[in-house]
Amino acid sequence: MNNAVRNSARLFGAGLRALLALTVVCGVLYPLVVTGVAQAAFHDKANGSEVTQNGRTVGSELLGQRYDKGKDSKGNPIPDLRYFQPRPSAGLGSNKTNDVNTQYDLQVSGATNQGATNTDLIAAVKERKKWVADTYGVPQSEVPADAVTSSGSGLDPDISPAYAQLQADRVAKENHLDRAKVEKLVEDTTEGRVLGFMGEPRVNVLKLNMGLRELTK
Amino acid sequence: MSPILAGVLQLIALVAALALAYRPLGDHMAATYSSRKHLRVEKIIYRCIGANPDTEMRWPAYLRGILAFSLAGVLFLYLLQRLQGSLPLSFGFASISPDQAFNTAASFVANTNWQSYSGEQAMGHVVQTAGLAVQNFVSAATGMAVAIALVRGFSRTRTGDLGNFWADLVRGTVRVLIPIAVIGALVLVACGAIQNFSGIHEVGQFMGGTQQTNGGAVASQEVIKELGTNGGGYFNANSAHPFENPNGFTNLFEIFLILVIPFALTRTFGRLVGNVRQGYAVLATMGVIWLGFTALMMWTEFAHGGPALQAAGAAMEGKENRFGIGGSSIFSVATTLTSTGAVDSFHDSFTAFGGGIQLLGMMLGEIAPGGVGSGLYGMLVMAVIAVFIAGLMVGRTPEYLGKKIGTREIKLAACYILITPTLVLGFTAASMVLPDALGSILNTKALGAGPHGFSEVLYAFTSGANNNGSAFGGLNANTPWYNTTIGLAMLLGRFLPMVFVLALAGSLAGQKPVPETAGTLRTEKPLFAGLLVGTILIITGLTYFPALALGPIAEGLS
Numbered sequence: 055m056n057n058a059v060r061n062s063a064r065l066f067g068a069g070l071r072a073l074l075a076l077t078v079v080c081g082v083l084y085p086l087v088v089t090g091v092a093q094a095a096f097h098d099k100a101n102g103s104e105v106t107q108n109g110r111t112v113g114s115e116l117l118g119q120r121y122d123k124g125k126d127s128k129g130n131p132i133p134d135l136r137y138f139q140p141r142p143s144a145g146l147g148s149n150k151t152n153d154v155n156t157q158y159d160l161q162v163s164g165a166t167n168q169g170a171t172n173t174d175l176i177a178a179v180k181e182r183k184k185w186v187a188d189t190y191g192v193p194q195s196e197v198p199a200d201a202v203t204s205s206g207s208g209l210d211p212d213i214s215p216a217y218a219q220l221q222a223d224r225v226a227k228e229n230h231l232d233r234a235k236v237e238k239l240v241e242d243t244t245e246g247r248v249l250g251f252m253g254e255p256r257v258n259v260l261k262l263n264m265g266l267r268e269l270t271k
Numbered sequence: 272m273s274p275i276l277a278g279v280l281q282l283i284a285l286v287a288a289l290a291l292a293y294r295p296l297g298d299h300m301a302a303t304y305s306s307r308k309h310l311r312v313e314k315i316i317y318r319c320i321g322a323n324p325d326t327e328m329r330w331p332a333y334l335r336g337i338l339a340f341s342l343a344g345v346l347f348l349y350l351l352q353r354l355q356g357s358l359p360l361s362f363g364f365a366s367i368s369p370d371q372a373f374n375t376a377a378s379f380v381a382n383t384n385w386q387s388y389s390g391e392q393a394m395g396h397v398v399q400t401a402g403l404a405v406q407n408f409v410s411a412a413t414g415m416a417v418a419i420a421l422v423r424g425f426s427r428t429r430t431g432d433l434g435n436f437w438a439d440l441v442r443g444t445v446r447v448l449i450p451i452a453v454i455g456a457l458v459l460v461a462c463g464a465i466q467n468f469s470g471i472h473e474v475g476q477f478m479g480g481t482q483q484t485n486g487g488a489v490a491s492q493e494v495i496k497e498l499g500t501n502g503g504g505y506f507n508a509n510s511a512h513p514f515e516n517p518n519g520f521t522n523l524f525e526i527f528l529i530l531v532i533p534f535a536l537t538r539t540f541g542r543l544v545g546n547v548r549q550g551y552a553v554l555a556t557m558g559v560i561w562l563g564f565t566a567l568m569m570w571t572e573f574a575h576g577g578p579a580l581q582a583a584g585a586a587m588e589g590k591e592n593r594f595g596i597g598g599s600s601i602f603s604v605a606t607t608l609t610s611t612g613a614v615d616s617f618h619d620s621f622t623a624f625g626g627g628i629q630l631l632g633m634m635l636g637e638i639a640p641g642g643v644g645s646g647l648y649g650m651l652v653m654a655v656i657a658v659f660i661a662g663l664m665v666g667r668t669p670e671y672l673g674k675k676i677g678t679r680e681i682k683l684a685a686c687y688i689l690i691t692p693t694l695v696l697g698f699t700a701a702s703m704v705l706p707d708a709l710g711s712i713l714n715t716k717a718l719g720a721g722p723h724g725f726s727e728v729l730y731a732f733t734s735g736a737n738n739n740g741s742a743f744g745g746l747n748a749n750t751p752w753y754n755t756t757i758g759l760a761m762l763l764g765r766f767l768p769m770v771f772v773l774a775l776a777g778s779l780a781g782q783k784p785v786p787e788t789a790g791t792l793r794t795e796k797p798l799f800a801g802l803l804v805g806t807i808l809i810i811t812g813l814t815y816f817p818a819l820a821l822g823p824i825a826e827g828l829s
Contacts, residue, residue: 062339068320069339072437073347073409075319076444079312080408080495081401084449088456088491092466095457100466102484102514104474111475114484116463116513119476134478141592160474160484161391163508165589165617167744169723170577171826175620179582199585200592206511206599206616212592251272251280253519254595263477 107264115260118143118211120158131157135189136228138213138221138262141200142182145208158209165206179203190224212256215244229270239265278569278597281523282562285530285601292531297538297550303446304419304439305543316441324441327432330777333420334770336436337413341380341766344406348376351402352394361395362471362485370751374758379406381765382414382642384496384503384612384740385757387749391485391506396468403503404492408452411499411532412443414610414644417769418536419543421648424776425672426544428784431777447532448498455494455528462524463517464490489514497528500642502612502740510602510615511591522598522615526605533557533609533640536647544672548795553650555800560639560807561608564632568600571624576827580622589617600625607632610642612740619727619743626726626743627823633737634815635807636691642738648772650803654794655684655775657806661792661799671794673784680778687771692814694736694760695729699818702728702752711747722829726822731757736764 092100102114113119121137133139143157145164168175182202187194198216218240226236243262246255272280309317309324317324328336351358352367352375367375371387378385384407388394394403416439423433460466469486476482489505493515496503506512516522534554541550573596575586590599599616606613607629618629632639638649655671659681662669669676676684702708703725712724727746734741735757742748748757792799 065335065339066343068322068437069336069341069343070347072316072320072322072340072440073343073405075316076409076441077347077401077405079316080444080449081405084452085400085404085488085491088453088460089466089468089488091457092460092490096460099463100460100490101469102465102467102474102486103463103517112477114474114513116517117484119478119482121478137477160482162389163391163506163512164389165508165511165620165744167617167619168579168588169619169626169743169745170580170586170588170622171723171829172579172745175579175588176582179579179588183582197584199583199587202583203588203590205587205591206589206614207506207508207513207591209508209513210591210593211513214592247272247277248518248520251277251284252523253593253598254274254277256592260477 105260105264107267112264113260115258116211117160118158118209118259121263135224137266138218138225138259140259141210141213142178142202142204143208143210144178144204160209163207163209165208166204186220190220192220196220211258211260213259215240215255215257218244218257218262225266229266231269235269236266239269274595274597275569275573277595278600281597282565282601285523285526288527289530289534293535293538296531296535298542300447300535300539301542303442304434304539306442310445313441313445317437320437322435322437324435324438326435328435329431330420330433330773333433333436334773337417337769338766340409340436340440341413344380344409345376348379348402348406349373351398352376355395355398358395358397360397360468364393364395367393370754371749374754377758377762378740379403379501379503380410381738381761382410382499382501382610382645383735383738383761383765384501385735385742385761386503386740387754389507390504396487399492399505400488404488404495407492407495407499407501407503408444408448409440411448411495411501411643412440414642415443415447415532415536416440416644417772418644418647421651421772421776422540422543424779425674427780428782431781433773433776433780448495451498452491452495455498455524456490458524459490459493459521462521463513464493464521465514466490493525494528496613497525497611498532498643500529500533500609500611502606504613510613511617516615518593519598522594522602525613525615526602529605529609529611529613530640532643533646536644537640540647540651546795549672552795552797552800552803553647553654555797556803556807557638557640557646557650559800559804560635561604564608564628564639565601565604568604568625568628569597571622571628572596572600574622576622576624586622586625589620591616603629604632606741607739608635608637608639608641610637610645610738610740612734614741617744618730618741619745623723623823623827626730627819627827629741630726630730630733630819630823631811631815633733633739634695635811636688637737637739638807645738652684652687652772652775653807653810654803655680656688656810657799657803658792658794659684660806661802667790670785670791673787674779674782675785680775683771683775683778687768687775688810690767691736691764694764695732696818698732698756698760699729705752707750708752711750711753712745722822722826726826729818729822732760735760738765
């Protein structure tokens with residue numbers, strides 16, 4: 055019995071020492087080396103691809119954000135229609151322990167996790183579809199899917215080219231700009247698939263609105 | 272170009288990239304595990320451990336090594352989380368509560384990476400890089416070690432020796448995982464994944480004001496989370512988060528990382544048993560199932576059945592614009608047919624049949640191509656069962672790779688395939704009669720809440736017991752019942768099968784080789800690969816069909 059205990063203790067000691075040695079290699083040296091090279095070679099990207107306009111940081115080009123003008127009486131944000139609007143983001147924060155709608159909160163990434171048969175999701179999709187159609191003066195059948203659904207991260211920086219084009223007319227009017235100019239901006243900002251086939255075509259909303267700010271200057 | 276065509280082209284590019292890596296990586300792993308030389312860094316580690324890497328171990332000793340190492344891993348990770356409040360570089364995050372710390376420790380050591388915490392709000396630099404990411408390496412290396420031990424069981428004769436666990440563990444980490452991880456991490460950073468040690472800081476916003484955001488060693492953890500088929504995200508949104516997976520290329524690259532070692536291990540297997548064509552037969556079996564599942568997933572996701580998705584016009588709920596339906600479908604099949612569980616899109620919001628495909632992928636035992644190591648040993652156990660069934664049909668004593676599959680071997684294989692279904696179906700059934708467990712189903716307002724809610728519970732236990740780690744997030748699993756039962760399912764689902772695999776390996780290694788005769792089933796031929804695919808689908812189908820019928824099938828047909 056004593057022997058068995060002693061053997062087990064010795065074996066556990068070996069396991070622990072193996073873990074500590076490998077922690078030094080995989081948990082200290084490896085991340086430090088990668089961070090060192092990354093910071094030297096890809097400094098901006100390694101630190102979050104932040105972009106500046108007129109000398110001010112306006113966000114990370116990889117993370118979506120909201121473009122609102124204040125909040126209504128119920129505390130819901132009111133979209134500022136002078137700017138292009140991102141996708142809905144109705145994911146609930148912190149693994150659903152709170153039920154606050156934390157849209158585009160950088161520290162609360164996540165999806166709604168609502169299933170295709172969820173009545174809340176069905177109602178939300180229909181309501182958003184109506185809002186997009188009414189706001190931008192298009193038939194509901196032309197509203198693209200990404201305009202009425204929440205993304206996986208809740209921080210999707212992109213909208214589909216179709217959703218951007220759909221917003222162009224209203225955005226032009228709100229800014230007293232020539233519609234063709236805004237449509238050209240959308241075209242110029244649209245990114246195709248990587249190498250022509252990886253991923254989907256998309257328009258970065260932050261870049262779009264930065265371009266818009268240049269146009270209205 | 273239509274999204275469907277783009278999806279198909281992405282799949283073709285993926286196959287091409289995997290094919291290019293197959294031989295060099297498979298041969299490199301074969302050389303690694305049969306090498307007689309030790310690198311200097313390895314010698315230092317062996318000295319720390321106090322183990323002689325050239326000592327041969329029989330299966331009980333090999334198993335004891337794994338269990339001791341894993342127990343140390345659980346305790347160390349548990350303590351690291353419990354002490355987080357006093358550790359530097361922790362964003363000021365508090366220590367993790369005891370039950371969640373245990374759940375997370377068990378989850379990462381078991382290569383599952385089920386997460387009941389939200390990364391960006393709970394875990395600081397030290398726990399993420401020195402705790403969680405380390406287990407991403409070593410739990411994967413442990414899986415590979417077990418697979419190699421089983422392969423040695425086939426290739427060695429008249430001995431009980433299976434190699435040395437410490438040597439296999441250290442070599443897998445140092446010679447296979449780390450070199451790929453370093454290159455992969457830099458590729459991800461070059462595309463936009465972050466890699467820094469900054470704390471919580473303010474970032475300016477377009478409309479004025481600032482928002483808080485946190486930095487992190489994300490790329491270095493992202494790459495090993497995919498490569499080691501672990502899946503635990505740095506952020507709550509996992510690989511859907513733009514800092515983990517910035518564009519369409521990185522998405523495909525991460526899928527490649529998930530699949531590359533599990534597929535290449537079939538080459539390693541072929542090399543070590545002295546006939547690469549045996550490896551090709553296993554590869555063909557894995558490939559057929561993987562491609563079939565991916566095609567089905569693309570079909571159902573592009574068809575976007577289900578009222579909410581029909582109303583939206585496409586299955587974009589829970590999916591990112593930069594990946595689209597095609598990229599998300601390929602990722603979700605790769606992650607559930609391996610033991611990864613990383614997600615670039617959220618599985619609960621897939622179509623009913625899409626969710627069913629994810630479930631079935633895990634239920635197959637994650638063997639096509641499966642987790643790093645666990646996929647190969649799971650598949651070889653199924654191969655043992657397939658030759659046994661073939662032997663019954665022709666009335667011959669079954670043999671595989673020159674080893675007799677006798678009573679002892681088939682008993683061990685049968686025990687292996689019974690463990691996960693027992694855990695999954697037992698815990699799911701228990702949850703269905705417990706009011707507290709049912710209360711966790713958050714998608715209660717679903718039309719016919721029954722099937723989808725049942726799918727969510729079934730998914731949780733399937734994911735836990737198969738060491739996947741992905742979830743139908745509409746289930747609130749952070750309750751005492753689910754934390755405890757899923758924690759148990761993860762540990763039992765990881766280590767009990769290893770016991771039977773190593774016992775099987777020991778039993779095979781001790782045998783005399785059986786000479787090949789005209790009556791021997793040619794296990795390197797397409798006929799055998801077909802038999803193996805059939806065996807896998809029939810055994811899993813018979814086990815899980817009733818549960819699938821109550822969940823995704825009922826929902827999809829309603």
